[in-house]
Amino acid sequence: MWEYAPAPESRDIANLKPTYRMFVDGQFVEGAGEPLKTVNPGTEEVLAEVSTAAPADVDKAVKAARRAYDRVWGKMPGSERAKYIFRIARLIQERGRELAVLESLDNGKPIKESRDVDVPTAAAHFFYHAGWADKLGYAGYGPDPKPLGVAGQVIPWNFPLLMAAWKIAPALACGNTVVLKPAETTPLTALVLAEIIQQADLPPGVVNILPGAGDVGAAVTSHPDVDKVAFTGSTEVGKLIQRQLAGTGRKLTLELGGKAANIVFDDAPLDQAVEGIVNGIFFNQGHVCCAGSRLLVQESVAEELLEKLRVRVSTLRVGDPLDKNTDVGAINSREQLTKIQQLVETGDAEGAERWTSACPLPDKGFYFAPTVFSNVSQAMRIAREEIFGPVLSVLTFRTPDEAVAKANNTPYGLSAGIWTEKGSRILWAAQKMRAGVVWANTFNRFDPTAPFGGYQESGFGREGGRTGLEAYLDV
Amino acid sequence: MAAPSTSPSLPPALADAVRDDASLRRFLHGLPGVDQVGVEQRAAGLGTRSIKKAGKMWAIDTAIGMVDLTTLEGADTHGKVRSLAAKARRPDPEHPDVPQVAAVCVYPDMVETAVRELDGTGIDIASVATAFPSGRSSLKVKLEDTAYAVDAGATEIDMVIDRGAFLSGRYGQVFDEIVQVKHACRDAHLKVILETGELATYDNVRRASWLGLLAGGDFIKTSTGKVSPAATLPVTHVMLQAVRDWHTQTGELRGVKPAGGIRTTKDAIKYLVAVHEVAGPEWLTADLFRFGASTLLNDLLMQRRTQLEGHYSGPDYVTVD
Numbered sequence: 151m152w153e154y155a156p157a158p159e160s161r162d163i164a165n166l167k168p169t170y171r172m173f174v175d176g177q178f179v180e181g182a183g184e185p186l187k188t189v190n191p192g193t194e195e196v197l198a199e200v201s202t203a204a205p206a207d208v209d210k211a212v213k214a215a216r217r218a219y220d221r222v223w224g225k226m227p228g229s230e231r232a233k234y235i236f237r238i239a240r241l242i243q244e245r246g247r248e249l250a251v252l253e254s255l256d257n258g259k260p261i262k263e264s265r266d267v268d269v270p271t272a273a274a275h276f277f278y279h280a281g282w283a284d285k286l287g288y289a290g291y292g293p294d295p296k297p298l299g300v301a302g303q304v305i306p307w308n309f310p311l312l313m314a315a316w317k318i319a320p321a322l323a324c325g326n327t328v329v330l331k332p333a334e335t336t337p338l339t340a341l342v343l344a345e346i347i348q349q350a351d352l353p354p355g356v357v358n359i360l361p362g363a364g365d366v367g368a369a370v371t372s373h374p375d376v377d378k379v380a381f382t383g384s385t386e387v388g389k390l391i392q393r394q395l396a397g398t399g400r401k402l403t404l405e406l407g408g409k410a411a412n413i414v415f416d417d418a419p420l421d422q423a424v425e426g427i428v429n430g431i432f433f434n435q436g437h438v439c440c441a442g443s444r445l446l447v448q449e450s451v452a453e454e455l456l457e458k459l460r461v462r463v464s465t466l467r468v469g470d471p472l473d474k475n476t477d478v479g480a481i482n483s484r485e486q487l488t489k490i491q492q493l494v495e496t497g498d499a500e501g502a503e504r505w506t507s508a509c510p511l512p513d514k515g516f517y518f519a520p521t522v523f524s525n526v527s528q529a530m531r532i533a534r535e536e537i538f539g540p541v542l543s544v545l546t547f548r549t550p551d552e553a554v555a556k557a558n559n560t561p562y563g564l565s566a567g568i569w570t571e572k573g574s575r576i577l578w579a580a581q582k583m584r585a586g587v588v589w590a591n592t593f594n595r596f597d598p599t600a601p602f603g604g605y606q607e608s609g610f611g612r613e614g615g616r617t618g619l620e621a622y623l624d625v
Numbered sequence: 626m627a628a629p630s631t632s633p634s635l636p637p638a639l640a641d642a643v644r645d646d647a648s649l650r651r652f653l654h655g656l657p658g659v660d661q662v663g664v665e666q667r668a669a670g671l672g673t674r675s676i677k678k679a680g681k682m683w684a685i686d687t688a689i690g691m692v693d694l695t696t697l698e699g700a701d702t703h704g705k706v707r708s709l710a711a712k713a714r715r716p717d718p719e720h721p722d723v724p725q726v727a728a729v730c731v732y733p734d735m736v737e738t739a740v741r742e743l744d745g746t747g748i749d750i751a752s753v754a755t756a757f758p759s760g761r762s763s764l765k766v767k768l769e770d771t772a773y774a775v776d777a778g779a780t781e782i783d784m785v786i787d788r789g790a791f792l793s794g795r796y797g798q799v800f801d802e803i804v805q806v807k808h809a810c811r812d813a814h815l816k817v818i819l820e821t822g823e824l825a826t827y828d829n830v831r832r833a834s835w836l837g838l839l840a841g842g843d844f845i846k847t848s849t850g851k852v853s854p855a856a857t858l859p860v861t862h863v864m865l866q867a868v869r870d871w872h873t874q875t876g877e878l879r880g881v882k883p884a885g886g887i888r889t890t891k892d893a894i895k896y897l898v899a900v901h902e903v904a905g906p907e908w909l910t911a912d913l914f915r916f917g918a919s920t921l922l923n924d925l926l927m928q929r930r931t932q933l934e935g936h937y938s939g940p941d942y943v944t945v946d
Binding site: 151152153154155156157262266417418419420421422425426457461465474475571591592 | 664680
């Protein structure tokens with residue numbers, strides 16, 4: 151047997167500091183909230199202490215953002231704004247290794263993903279939107295579209311840096327200023343991004359970053375002087391925010407949960423479909439709102455495909471997020487791990503057939519072995535609720551119409567996957583899917599030029615691409 | 626169509642596939658397609674595995690033991706083959722613990738020399754045959770070419786398929802040729818060279834792989850080394866998947882040999898990772914995986930020394946042939 155020797159990335163590269171502070175009006179300052187301790191989910195050790203914002207701090211940050219908007223950023227020519235945004239993009243690339251290691255430490259995702267996906271894509275979002283800053287008149291929203299003002303943004307823990315980039319880059323490109331709250335369990339890379347913003351010499355107050363728990367988020371989204379709210383996270387919280395903002399006239403975009411169907415037709419390229427299924431549900435430990443968590447496979451190839459899938463999933467290496475050969479890292483928090491375990495138990499109780507990879511798991515840290523449920527029916531909780539973990543539910547279908555009906559039979563509608571070698575079937579199925587993103591013969595591919603967003607309980611509004619600019623322009 | 630030598634053990638579905646020309650065609654065209662973007666993405670992804678320390682040392686020694694040390698030049702001499710054989714027996718004279726290579730690979734007229742030099746060493750003597758590298762000759766000449774090499778003592782035959790026939794859809798003809806060459810091999814192992822650089826698509830690579838396996842090839846091999854591109858990682862992925870699927874359906878283990886263009890230890894390790902994770906750990910043996918290479922061996926030796934001595938040494942510290 152060939153054992154790969156451990157190949158851990160050095161954690162020194164992360165430049166981890168014992169304490170981190172919030173970023174308001176161009177300065178790192180102590181917040182008045184109760185400091186939080188952020189934990190490395192791979193080992194359960196405390197990484198750093200982070201000061202958090204109190205309601206008064208939120209007010210201070212919004213005032214700073216308003217000032218920056220009125221005095222500098224809102225009236226700066228787009229070509230000038232672009233220079234700052236390009237600078238941020240380049241600095242993210244320069245500090246890419248540091249950001250990647252820090253992201254893996256704080257979030258638990260494997261270093262190969264933070265290194266090859268999160269950080270490069272975050273930089274790509276800044277590059278892409280920097281390009282738009284002086285061309286907004288050609289984006290299709292009138293000759294001289296205006297910014298909205300101050301944007302209040304709240305982001306989740308699954309892609310901490312990347313989500314910050316998704317939110318901040320278009321806001322800045324369109325001329326808005328930002329108050330952003332990173333997730334409670336993963337504040338570190340957003341605060342390094344704040345350092346980068348300082349390094350890029352962005353005028354004070356244009357971007358403010360306030361760590362904290364849900365109460366800080368609520369204070370940001372409900373602040374009366376915020377003109378636009380953008381939230382990525384759970385459907386439950388999204389509904390609360392929408393209720394809060396109803397009737398205020400403030401603009402809102404929500405990117406919420408999902409229970410995406412990945413449909414494999416019998417004429418699919420099976421080996422690559424297996425790769426796509428694995429990438430769809432085990433990428434980032436399944437902590438992906440657009441994860442392909444429901445596999446719909448045509449009856450006639452179901453057995454063959456499942457056999458191949460189990461063999462492939464058995465080769466996934468679960469463990470130390472910093473090891474360069476790790477495929478599946480740590481679950482982000484104990485709370486999330488418990489939630490996954492509970493939902494998996496309902497799968498057992500409701501009679502689905504459970505298969506779990508025999509891979510060894512580390513003794514310490516939050517880990518969950520890749521799991522595949524077969525014989526799942528549409529009525530089971532594991533087929534309806536978002537598990538947000540490395541757990542796949544497999545259903546079968548007989549006819550293409552049945553596949554579409556089952557795929558659309560969910561309150562969500564964020565993404566979908568279609569696997570077939572037949573071009574006409576791809577086009578047919580893509581038109582029928584009620585999902586914001588439809589991938590054909592691939593899955594979980596992200597690009598700043600492609601709009602991303604959902605239907606129904608997956609939220610509304612689009613991020614990325616020309617379409618994504620609309621959310622930050624007064625149109 | 627001629628009966629393949631393996632037909633008695635084939636499961637009914639596969640036995641049916643080789644019944645006649647039309648069945649063979651239906652079978653090959655009924656194989657699931659290969660998505661180019663997907664297979665290339667997977668190959669690139671696996672290529673980022675970081676193999677260090679003991680894992681790397683194991684990989685280097687294993688790779689050395691899988692090398693088919695090759696010389697296939699018009700200018701080959703008996704002297705060159707003799708020194709190649711010496712290198713095969715003892716790749717690194719200063720480190721006698723370095724494993725022997727798996728085989729030497731030569732043209733048929735050099736087989737006799739290689740046999741003499743390698744007698745009793747356990748190193749296989751592979752000979753290319755069947756009008757290598759183009760395969761452009763009559764079946765009669767190809768079979769005689771094979772018999773000539775086998776009579777001279779070759780223990781492995783690397784044949785080329787008729788790409789012209791394959792690409793024009795005459796699968797039965799290609800199948801028959803392989804079956805007959807296999808017969809002419811007698812006890813020698815047969816490696817079927819697909820020349821994937823001329824097949825152009827991954828779908829074709831998969832079909833040709835299955836064709837080679839159905840006709841009784843012990844190994845499927847990517848290339849002659851005379852056509853560019855020669856071996857690539859994604860092509861090897863497709864072929865490894867084919868032998869894995871073959872095993873699932875028949876229980877038989879067949880081998881894969883990428884050849885041409887693999888020059889560095891880093892490349893070789895990427896291939897071993899693919900063998901390990903696409904086909905499976907049981908393929909990590911010289912019986913089921915080979916590298917067709919000439920310059921690769923020296924880089925493996927240099928990297929092996931680096932692992933042991935902690936510093937790089939130059940190319941002058943390993944023998945040129």
